[in-house]
Amino acid sequence: MLKQGSNVPMQNKYRLLVSDIDGTLADGNGVISAADLKALQAIHQAGIMLSLCTGRPVKGCQKVLERLPSKNYHIFFDGALVCNSDQTEVIYAQPIKKDSLVEICSLAHLHGLTLELFIKAHYFVEHESPLAKVHSQLMSLESIVTDFAILCQQECIIMACLVIPAAEEKKYKPILSDFGNTFRLKFSWTMNPARPDIRLVNIIKEDVSKGRALATLCSHLGLELGEVVAIGDGINDVSFLSNAGLGIAMHNAPPELKAVADYVTGDIEHNGFAQAVQKFLL
Numbered sequence: 331m332l333k334q335g336s337n338v339p340m341q342n343k344y345r346l347l348v349s350d351i352d353g354t355l356a357d358g359n360g361v362i363s364a365a366d367l368k369a370l371q372a373i374h375q376a377g378i379m380l381s382l383c384t385g386r387p388v389k390g391c392q393k394v395l396e397r398l399p400s401k402n403y404h405i406f407f408d409g410a411l412v413c414n415s416d417q418t419e420v421i422y423a424q425p426i427k428k429d430s431l432v433e434i435c436s437l438a439h440l441h442g443l444t445l446e447l448f449i450k451a452h453y454f455v456e457h458e459s460p461l462a463k464v465h466s467q468l469m470s471l472e473s474i475v476t477d478f479a480i481l482c483q484q485e486c487i488i489m490a491c492l493v494i495p496a497a498e499e500k501k502y503k504p505i506l507s508d509f510g511n512t513f514r515l516k517f518s519w520t521m522n523p524a525r526p527d528i529r530l531v532n533i534i535k536e537d538v539s540k541g542r543a544l545a546t547l548c549s550h551l552g553l554e555l556g557e558v559v560a561i562g563d564g565i566n567d568v569s570f571l572s573n574a575g576l577g578i579a580m581h582n583a584p585p586e587l588k589a590v591a592d593y594v595t596g597d598i599e600h601n602g603f604a605q606a607v608q609k610f611l612l
Contacts, residue, residue, distance in 0.1 A: 369607040380399075409424075428483065437509055444461040446465065455473045455476075456478050517532070
């Protein structure tokens with residue numbers, strides 16, 4: 331449905347479609363439906379570029395990237411990294427400051443939380459845990475066990491992630507909010523549809539967002555933001571839907587995202603991605 335009072339531009343002006351993955355393009359099992367795959371092929375044939383915009387690390391997107399009909403640049407780590415599919419060309423990266431990493435590790439140790447640290451190509455844990463194993467399975471990636479004190483000094487950490495039981499979300503939200511304000515960090519709470527019993531809390535620099543990364547991507551591609559269609563389903567998609575010429579929220583999106591969207595399409599179970607492509611891009 332159209333958001334009341336919205337002025338949706340003519341569809342022939344769009345040159346780039348930017349899409350979130352989980353809950354938007356892929357379901358809880360990481361599967362892209364036949365209808366959505368057909369839509370991907372159709373926009374490629376129409377000469378429209380496609381980029382992913384996700385909280386996932388690069389390697390956590392490989393199965394999706396392999397299904398795309400063309401190569402392009404993509405936004406990873408909630409906007410902290412913009413690069414091409416094989417990571418040979420990085421056009422934007424915003425790693426977490428080393429002193430902030432020390433504080434993040436101290437926070438995790440204090441509360442006994444499962445913490446993961448991500449660099450461009452790999453991710454690390456200090457020890458194995460049931461929650462870390464669940465996240466590893468969701469991403470289809472193997473973690474590397476290492477000493478975080480040494481790692482934080484030797485590597486550029488793009489993103490940290492806390493894996494928290496959903497039942498403890500209310501307990502930790504105010505704690506993490508205060509911590510983020512103190513140390514100028516952004517905590518984005520996300521959920522994978524396949525495991526609603528856990529929350530993934532991505533930690534990036536305070537001034538990093540999907541919206542800012544989208545602006546950088548468009549500048550690199552020589553596009554105006556008004557030539558972009560953005561589609562997503564989560565709170566962390568608010569900034570990039572707001573920045574795009576046309577912002578589309580999935581029906582399964584929270585009210586906060588629907589409030590900034592120009593259009594609300596169907597949910598992931600009813601091929602909302604394909605519905606939006608057909609309506610505005612074909």
